[in-house]
Amino acid sequence: MSVNGNNLxxxxxxxxxxxxxxxxSEVRALFAVASRPEVVSLAGGMPFVSxxxxxxxxxxxxxxxxxxxxxxxxxxxxxxxxxxxEQILDVMALEGISASVDDVVVTTGSQHAxxxxxxxxxxxxxxxxxxxxxxxxxxxxxxxxxAEVSHVAMDEQGMIPQALRETIANLKAAGRRMKxxxxxxxxxxxxxxxxxxxxxxxxxxxxxENDILVVEDNPYGLLYFDSPPPHAMRSxxxxxxxxxxxxxxxxxxxxxxxxxxxxxAIREKLVLANEAAVLSPxxxxxxxxxxxxxxxxxxxxxxxxxxxxxxxxxxxLSALQEHLPKLSWTVPTGGFYVWLTLPNYLDSxxxxxxxxxxxxxxxxxxxxxxxxGGRCNMRLSFxxxxxxxxxxxxxxxxxxxxxxxxxxQEFSQTGPLTRREIERHYISPPPNxx
Amino acid sequence: MSVNGNNLxxxxxxxxxxxxxxxxSEVRALFAVASRPEVVSLAGGMPFVSxxxxxxxxxxxxxxxxxxxxxxxxxxxxxxxxxxxEQILDVMALEGISASVDDVVVTTGSQHAxxxxxxxxxxxxxxxxxxxxxxxxxxxxxxxxxAEVSHVAMDEQGMIPQALRETIANLKAAGRRMKxxxxxxxxxxxxxxxxxxxxxxxxxxxxxENDILVVEDNPYGLLYFDSPPPHAMRSxxxxxxxxxxxxxxxxxxxxxxxxxxxxxAIREKLVLANEAAVLSPxxxxxxxxxxxxxxxxxxxxxxxxxxxxxxxxxxxLSALQEHLPKLSWTVPTGGFYVWLTLPNYLDSxxxxxxxxxxxxxxxxxxxxxxxxGGRCNMRLSFxxxxxxxxxxxxxxxxxxxxxxxxxxQEFSQTGPLTRREIERHYISPPPNxx
Numbered sequence: 001m002s003v004n005g006n007n008l009x010x011x012x013x014x015x016x017x018x019x020x021x022x023x024x025s026e027v028r029a030l031f032a033v034a035s036r037p038e039v040v041s042l043a044g045g046m047p048f049v050s051x052x053x054x055x056x057x058x059x060x061x062x063x064x065x066x067x068x069x070x071x072x073x074x075x076x077x078x079x080x081x082x083x084x085x086e087q088i089l090d091v092m093a094l095e096g097i098s099a100s101v102d103d104v105v106v107t108t109g110s111q112h113a114x115x116x117x118x119x120x121x122x123x124x125x126x127x128x129x130x131x132x133x134x135x136x137x138x139x140x141x142x143x144x145x146x147a148e149v150s151h152v153a154m155d156e157q158g159m160i161p162q163a164l165r166e167t168i169a170n171l172k173a174a175g176r177r178m179k180x181x182x183x184x185x186x187x188x189x190x191x192x193x194x195x196x197x198x199x200x201x202x203x204x205x206x207x208x209e210n211d212i213l214v215v216e217d218n219p220y221g222l223l224y225f226d227s228p229p230p231h232a233m234r235s236x237x238x239x240x241x242x243x244x245x246x247x248x249x250x251x252x253x254x255x256x257x258x259x260x261x262x263x264x265a266i267r268e269k270l271v272l273a274n275e276a277a278v279l280s281p282x283x284x285x286x287x288x289x290x291x292x293x294x295x296x297x298x299x300x301x302x303x304x305x306x307x308x309x310x311x312x313x314x315x316x317l318s319a320l321q322e323h324l325p326k327l328s329w330t331v332p333t334g335g336f337y338v339w340l341t342l343p344n345y346l347d348s349x350x351x352x353x354x355x356x357x358x359x360x361x362x363x364x365x366x367x368x369x370x371x372x373g374g375r376c377n378m379r380l381s382f383x384x385x386x387x388x389x390x391x392x393x394x395x396x397x398x399x400x401x402x403x404x405x406x407x408x409q410e411f412s413q414t415g416p417l418t419r420r421e422i423e424r425h426y427i428s429p430p431p432n433x434x
Numbered sequence: 435m436s437v438n439g440n441n442l443x444x445x446x447x448x449x450x451x452x453x454x455x456x457x458x459s460e461v462r463a464l465f466a467v468a469s470r471p472e473v474v475s476l477a478g479g480m481p482f483v484s485x486x487x488x489x490x491x492x493x494x495x496x497x498x499x500x501x502x503x504x505x506x507x508x509x510x511x512x513x514x515x516x517x518x519x520e521q522i523l524d525v526m527a528l529e530g531i532s533a534s535v536d537d538v539v540v541t542t543g544s545q546h547a548x549x550x551x552x553x554x555x556x557x558x559x560x561x562x563x564x565x566x567x568x569x570x571x572x573x574x575x576x577x578x579x580x581a582e583v584s585h586v587a588m589d590e591q592g593m594i595p596q597a598l599r600e601t602i603a604n605l606k607a608a609g610r611r612m613k614x615x616x617x618x619x620x621x622x623x624x625x626x627x628x629x630x631x632x633x634x635x636x637x638x639x640x641x642x643e644n645d646i647l648v649v650e651d652n653p654y655g656l657l658y659f660d661s662p663p664p665h666a667m668r669s670x671x672x673x674x675x676x677x678x679x680x681x682x683x684x685x686x687x688x689x690x691x692x693x694x695x696x697x698x699a700i701r702e703k704l705v706l707a708n709e710a711a712v713l714s715p716x717x718x719x720x721x722x723x724x725x726x727x728x729x730x731x732x733x734x735x736x737x738x739x740x741x742x743x744x745x746x747x748x749x750x751l752s753a754l755q756e757h758l759p760k761l762s763w764t765v766p767t768g769g770f771y772v773w774l775t776l777p778n779y780l781d782s783x784x785x786x787x788x789x790x791x792x793x794x795x796x797x798x799x800x801x802x803x804x805x806x807g808g809r810c811n812m813r814l815s816f817x818x819x820x821x822x823x824x825x826x827x828x829x830x831x832x833x834x835x836x837x838x839x840x841x842x843q844e845f846s847q848t849g850p851l852t853r854r855e856i857e858r859h860y861i862s863p864p865p866n867x868x
Contacts, residue, residue, distance in 0.1 A: 010699075016579075075688065111712055112711055141710050180448075252718075254505075269456060282542075
């Protein structure tokens with residue numbers, strides 16, 4: 001028997017090249033930490049499913065098994081259950097999207113739609129353009145297909161069109177292949193900001209001019225607080241946008257049902273890729289959701305979720321104002337996340353162990369960059385803990401940050417910082433998130 | 435706006451190289467055909483889920499929602515629900531497998547485990563060794579990662595070890611990279627044959643000698659008729675085998691729950707790949723299955739399935755004997771499929787439209803080869819239609835085959851075939867399936 005590679009893994013030499021890029025994310029280790037009950041976790045992105053009355057799901061299941069049990073338990077279409085795809089059109093109409101039932105492909109959560117899109121488009125060395133910061137598991141997926149990510153800076157109105165133009169020009173000058181622009185325009189993960197309507201139009205125009213496909217990921221769009229975000233980019237561009245949606249945030253992630261809406265030829269390939277990957281998405285969970293949408297007040301349920309998250313957002317913002325008044329953060333008008341900026345001589349990743357010791361967890365900003373950015377940022381999630389826990393979590397976080405600052409002051413190689421130096425570092429940096 | 439590629443697909447030039455290999459399988463078109471109620475379909479591989487009392491599933495769901503609703507509706511671990519992984523150990527113990535709960539990775543059906551294994555191991559130009567014929571959607575997955583398949587011939591005892599040795603020697607001589615051997619040792623899809631115990635040991639030895647990983651796909655192993663198949667290959671080789679299992683055939687495919695058992699280092703990478711692809715498999719369907727396994731007589735339910743399929747297998751074999759006595763076919767001792775061999779001047783694919791006109795469908799043998807083989811073979815599935823429909827389907831199939839033979843006789847360029855020539859072509863070819 002010959003043994004290649006290292007002693008720990010007999011099959012080390014057998015892996016595909018892409019597997020080298022498949023490493024544990026920074027968020028991964030945090031899930032273990034956050035699961036300890038004494039820790040206030042502002043790290044994860046788990047929706048607060050307790051706001052969903054379980055009997056709504058139970059009764060949808062019971063009716064599904066009574067009326068369509070044979071279909072629910074069987075293999076289905078690789079494109080998804082036709083009735084559910086029709087109902088998905090109703091959901092998307094809320095964001096201005098008009099599509100045909102043929103354009104929709106149901107997937108195992110929208111995460112799997114993203115994986116399939118990446119599989120269809122990404123060769124080694126290709127470039128994906130994405131906001132900086134961007135969704136951590138999107139970065140993992142792109143890397144797993146050996147693509148590189150070029151980040152585009154944001155401000156409070158989302159991705160900055162001029163920065164996008166410059167990124168594209170630089171990539172073109174370097175002879176790089178740009179396959180698509182990945183964007184979360186509404187209540188972005190992790191930045192919490194929303195792309196304005198004017199910018200949506202401008203970015204679509206830039207993409208068209210440069211023959212770049214847009215992948216619009218929209219898990220949070222319906223979870224707005226005071227008023228809806230601008231209509232989806234897909235609402236005005238059928239041929240240039242792949243839209244990704246999900247029931248994970250408006251119903252429940254445990255069912256793993258999301259979808260893609262894609263231009264016709266891409267949609268056909270998505271179905272084939274879906275069939276290769278899973279044969280068909282779960283008939284059972286699709287039919288349960290279909291029954292839920294038919295019989296329950298799903299719009300009212302989304303309103304309930306919106307209320308829950310708005311209260312938590314408010315708790316987080318007021319606690320930040322109370323305990324860390326000199327730092328800066330984004331003010332999300334929907335979704336799950338606040339993006340906090342520390343004084344630039346603090347490192348959120350190296351600070352995390354101390355935070356966990358103080359029984360609070362967050363996600364370090366570097367997790368959301370492919371290029372090492374985000375060192376002095378962190379993502380704070382307000383989706384899961386109660387308002388009281390959020391307030392306590394921010395209070396603990398302030399203790400940690402202030403402790404770090406004191407420590408730095410004491411051990412600073414140039415001697416103690418002056419009050420003026422500290423003040424300067426506390427002052428909000430400019431709103432540019434990049 | 436610049437338009438690349440062809441007029442039908444604006445994004446034609448943007449696809450990854452691998453996407454060229456993602457084409458609709460021959461089975462795909464058949465699913466549309468087979469769905470017409472007047473057609474007796476011997477084509478698909480749908481389990482007969484009606485043999486499962488729906489109340490067993492309904493009550494498992496109700497208890498899941500009552501006792502663990504919050505967990506069921508939430509994101510879960512990328513490796514799968516721990517309790518279910520323990521129960522999977524009990525299921526695998528039936529086939530002689532001893533493993534740790536840490537070795538198991540739950541996936542969205544075993545299809546997705548196969549996709550993840552392919553993603554982890556296959557670079558463009560790599561070779562996968564597989565039985566000839568082999569599972570059609572495995573071939574699709576391997577092609578979708580730009581790998582080639584080298585087939586190894588079978589006989590009634592499964593893959594022929596000497597043929598495997600020769601295939602490996604030829605590939606080595608050609609300087610090809612062999613990444614793994616994909617095999618369905620028990621009640622093979624589509625051939626219906628089972629690898630003997632002696633050969634399992636011999637093939638594991640050949641794989642070890644040549645540093646080739648074995649991927650053992652075992653969807654049908656528990657669906658034996660008279661006596662169990664030999665123990666799984668994984669039962670005697672922990673380090674050299676990735677084992678794939680599923681609840682699709684012993685419970686219901688609509689739940690999309692399967693699993694992989696892999697050597698430690700590979701298992702870690704499988705979990706990362708699973709997280710990238712779907713974040714976590716459905717907590718909901720995993721917990722429903724866990725509850726079912728805890729509370730229902732799942733072994734008794736498998737016995738019920740075995741009885742159903744045995745009756746259908748018997749119906750198919752006796753109908754073949756009655757209507758097509760001069761052809762040859764395999765005699766499966768479990769699973770879903772019979773592999774039929776036509777006289778070698780008939781083409782099962784070109785005969786299919788005539789068969790559909792006669793209201794019977796099957797899967798042409800070429801679907802199960804990556805190299806154009808299988809022209810005069812077909813797969814006949816006995817899993818889904820009732821015994822009466824199976825008998826009627828085989829009667830119709832005999833009409834088609836005999837009609838084709840008469841047609842050939844009439845239009846033969848060398849004039850009508852002699853009785854002796856026809857007799858010769860009807861006579862069973864040797865048992866070698868390759």
